[in-house]
Amino acid sequence: MRYIAFLISLVISLALGVVLSLQIGSVPPLGHLLDPNHGFWQNAYSEDALSKDYVGLKNLSAPVQVVYDEHLIPHIFAENDLDLYRLQGYVTAQHRLWQMEFQTMAAAGRISEIVGPVAIELDRMTRRKGLAFSAEQSLQYLQENDPETIQLLEAYADGVNQYIEGLSRARLPLEYKILDYRPEKWSAYKSLLLLKYMADMLVGDKDLEFTNMRKIIGQTLLDKLYPLFPEENDPVIEEEKVWDFTPITVNKPEGLAYPDDDIIVDNLPQPEPGVGSNNWAVAPEKTKNGAAILANDPHLSLNLPSLWYAMQLSTPEHKTKGATLPGALGIISGFNENIAWGVTNATRDTRDWYAIQFKNEDRKEYLYNDQWIQSSFRIEEIKVKGEPTFIDTVVYTHHGPVVFDPTFRANRQDVNFALKWTAHLPSNEQKTFLLLNKGKSHQDYLQALNHYTSPAQNFVFASKTGDIAMKVQGRFPLKWEGQGMFLMDGNNPAFEWQGFIPFEQNPATLNPSRGFVSSANQHSTGPSYPYFMFDNSFEHYRNRRLNRLLGEMENITVDDMKRLQFDQFHLHAAEALPIMLSLLEEGEGFPKDGQEEKYLGQLRAWNYNTFPNQEEPALFQTWWKHLYKSIWVKWEEEGRPVVLPNKYQTVLLLRDEPASELFDFPETENVETAKDLVRAGFTQMVADIQKWEEDHGSYEWSEYKGTSIMHLVPNFRSFSREKIYTGGYSGILNATSERHGASWRMVVEMGDQINAFGIYPGGQSGNPGSKFYDNFIKSWANGEYVDFGLRTLSDRENVLFTTIFNQK
Numbered sequence: 001m002r003y004i005a006f007l008i009s010l011v012i013s014l015a016l017g018v019v020l021s022l023q024i025g026s027v028p029p030l031g032h033l034l035d036p037n038h039g040f041w042q043n044a045y046s047e048d049a050l051s052k053d054y055v056g057l058k059n060l061s062a063p064v065q066v067v068y069d070e071h072l073i074p075h076i077f078a079e080n081d082l083d084l085y086r087l088q089g090y091v092t093a094q095h096r097l098w099q100m101e102f103q104t105m106a107a108a109g110r111i112s113e114i115v116g117p118v119a120i121e122l123d124r125m126t127r128r129k130g131l132a133f134s135a136e137q138s139l140q141y142l143q144e145n146d147p148e149t150i151q152l153l154e155a156y157a158d159g160v161n162q163y164i165e166g167l168s169r170a171r172l173p174l175e176y177k178i179l180d181y182r183p184e185k186w187s188a189y190k191s192l193l194l195l196k197y198m199a200d201m202l203v204g205d206k207d208l209e210f211t212n213m214r215k216i217i218g219q220t221l222l223d224k225l226y227p228l229f230p231e232e233n234d235p236v237i238e239e240e241k242v243w244d245f246t247p248i249t250v251n252k253p254e255g256l257a258y259p260d261d262d263i264i265v266d267n268l269p270q271p272e273p274g275v276g277s278n279n280w281a282v283a284p285e286k287t288k289n290g291a292a293i294l295a296n297d298p299h300l301s302l303n304l305p306s307l308w309y310a311m312q313l314s315t316p317e318h319k320t321k322g323a324t325l326p327g328a329l330g331i332i333s334g335f336n337e338n339i340a341w342g343v344t345n346a347t348r349d350t351r352d353w354y355a356i357q358f359k360n361e362d363r364k365e366y367l368y369n370d371q372w373i374q375s376s377f378r379i380e381e382i383k384v385k386g387e388p389t390f391i392d393t394v395v396y397t398h399h400g401p402v403v404f405d406p407t408f409r410a411n412r413q414d415v416n417f418a419l420k421w422t423a424h425l426p427s428n429e430q431k432t433f434l435l436l437n438k439g440k441s442h443q444d445y446l447q448a449l450n451h452y453t454s455p456a457q458n459f460v461f462a463s464k465t466g467d468i469a470m471k472v473q474g475r476f477p478l479k480w481e482g483q484g485m486f487l488m489d490g491n492n493p494a495f496e497w498q499g500f501i502p503f504e505q506n507p508a509t510l511n512p513s514r515g516f517v518s519s520a521n522q523h524s525t526g527p528s529y530p531y532f533m534f535d536n537s538f539e540h541y542r543n544r545r546l547n548r549l550l551g552e553m554e555n556i557t558v559d560d561m562k563r564l565q566f567d568q569f570h571l572h573a574a575e576a577l578p579i580m581l582s583l584l585e586e587g588e589g590f591p592k593d594g595q596e597e598k599y600l601g602q603l604r605a606w607n608y609n610t611f612p613n614q615e616e617p618a619l620f621q622t623w624w625k626h627l628y629k630s631i632w633v634k635w636e637e638e639g640r641p642v643v644l645p646n647k648y649q650t651v652l653l654l655r656d657e658p659a660s661e662l663f664d665f666p667e668t669e670n671v672e673t674a675k676d677l678v679r680a681g682f683t684q685m686v687a688d689i690q691k692w693e694e695d696h697g698s699y700e701w702s703e704y705k706g707t708s709i710m711h712l713v714p715n716f717r718s719f720s721r722e723k724i725y726t727g728g729y730s731g732i733l734n735a736t737s738e739r740h741g742a743s744w745r746m747v748v749e750m751g752d753q754i755n756a757f758g759i760y761p762g763g764q765s766g767n768p769g770s771k772f773y774d775n776f777i778k779s780w781a782n783g784e785y786v787d788f789g790l791r792t793l794s795d796r797e798n799v800l801f802t803t804i805f806n807q808k
Helices: 002-021 030-034 081-107 117-129 131-145 147-165 174-179 188-201 207-225 429-438 442-449 542-552 558-565 571-584 594-605 616-635 647-656 674-696 701-705 777-781
Strands: 054-057 064-069 074-077 277-282 293-301 309-315 318-324 333-336 339-345 351-355 365-368 371-374 376-384 387-396 402-404 417-421 457-463 468-473 508-510 516-519 740-742 745-749 755-759 799-807
Touching: 054 081, 064 081, 074 081, 081 131, 081 147, 081 174, 081 188, 081 309, 117 131, 117 376, 117 387, 117 402, 131 147, 131 188, 147 188, 147 429, 188 429, 207 351, 207 616, 277 339, 277 457, 277 468, 277 542, 293 333, 293 339, 293 457, 293 558, 318 429, 318 755, 333 429, 333 745, 339 442, 387 402, 429 442, 442 457, 442 468, 457 516, 468 516, 516 542, 542 558, 542 571, 558 745, 558 755, 571 594, 571 616, 571 647, 571 674, 594 616, 594 674, 616 647, 616 674, 616 701, 647 674
Parallel strands: 054 799, 074 309
Antiparallel strands: 064 074, 064 799, 277 293, 277 516, 293 740, 293 745, 309 318, 318 333, 333 339, 339 457, 351 417, 365 371, 376 387, 402 417, 457 468, 468 508, 745 755
């Protein structure tokens, strides 16, 4: 009998062994994950438990010390830049290796290699946009023109690679184990690719959408609903700024003929509307302590691991602290002993689309200036996990890569749209941040920005000497008025960019008389700026709220600036809701029942704040959503991209023209007005909120909004943090919506003793098993900060552990 039991046990064991070793599609063998010595069990640690006193590294010229504070923030002390950035690479890889590689693989269009065929279309889109091509251009430019930056990039890569070489299978980040692959070598190219990834994340265009809209509603109505400047413009550079340069003349050609066919393509992903960033600096005369104060809070997708990694980088020449991008050198938003800086997206249109006509189906020649020009081909080999390699052929013209064509997202055989983008140009953004890290003055700041091309950013500045400044920086094409708003004819040279605005003529200001500088993704300037610029995604609410408060404030403290970053006031609601209520209550018929009266009473009494325990924001946002959609839904059609008027222009229409024919639905017998749509939207809101109450019991704002911080791989929900208890919303200074918000908050007072504070929604570790993976989230959600002051080697308070790196 025991032999039978033994045979049964043997069969079960063999079967279990086979099951654990099987790989089904992209799912890894379970045996690897469950292996007690190398599987996921080995990732249940926090970094302080693995700390080492001494580590040997190759290629160091002197010992380097890394002091970790209580939050796992490393403070690197090196004798020279090469050792400094070698250690930055090594230390960042210790905590964020998988994130670094995943983001650069995304930028290179290589996600299919690790997740399988589900990502093929995403990878095709990425490659057709030319991100890898763009990074290659920048690498070649640096190799030919800036050997010093290349040397530092290679030192960083060496640090990353030394960490990878010493990485055991047991300590492999968990995502590698789940997705069943191993890290590959880092390189200077990958660091540049990461910066292109950021450029892509922060750029948008609506050329194809505007082309359709002009065909639908005509140029006259288009000009009315999409003006170049809003009624109440409050730009980044103060309105009264006098431009002390002679602009380059840009003449609009006569008799231009635009392509005018319906465009039915699934356009490129665009930045989230209403979510952007804030930065500002206040002059010493407006502060309590007589020192300039700088604040920055870039609003991006909320992800784990966090986009940012906090760090201090120190040599005998400088001490710099702030937020880094894992994979890039230096501090991106931060400060040193002399200056502080931060960034927001300038939302400038630096991408244009051109319709290309090929000679025949082989696409070897295209028409330009009525002549056939040779095109080039880039063969994209997309490796796919578990399947054969997918081959995609991308045609390149002198305008740029042909993104949409009959093989990709186009509805007709004659559609071939080429993308022209400043990110494709050779550039050296990395040097900008290397120089800012060492900067000592406003002049150093300007010289650093001269290397910066893409994405367009508003760089704020403050110094220990009391200077404050703002510059809208990027390489901006010289365009005649209206150029780049619509799809252009790739054959006609009149549609070419006519060069670039000189860097010294980009919008900038130094120590303005109002005593502050600020940006919140609004228009860069007023109409007096002599160059054409247009972008339909400019902000119209956060900027006015911010400037109004900064203008009123005196004796400003660091705590005042923290509160301002967390300001919850909903200016859009404050301007829209009274109009909506007035239209709702006009005449007879509302409210109809007790539930409607309840909601209406709440809205009438609302103070327009968006605290997490308030219910009114849920009522307003739901009502506005239905109202906005009902006004403009008539222009939406399946497969045809359009751009709808923004909420600012929509509120003006409700206020000034409630009987406008734009509120009417032509297919109905009645003539609808704004009042009809407002009432219909209110009824829909009541139904939605009643249903929500039945299902959830409460429509408090934090519960209703459902802010979530998701893992970079969306399917890894157990590594995400959902339903964060926090307020705010898009278009509010605390721009925390469902999936976007302040990815980093920093406030720095540049006095004799620098006071600095920072926070971001995550933690220093990329390991979901670590206590440092998400330990900042609660503080971030509550508007709290951690002390971010500069440290010296002699500071022994709140030290978690110290590691000395010696020559191996």
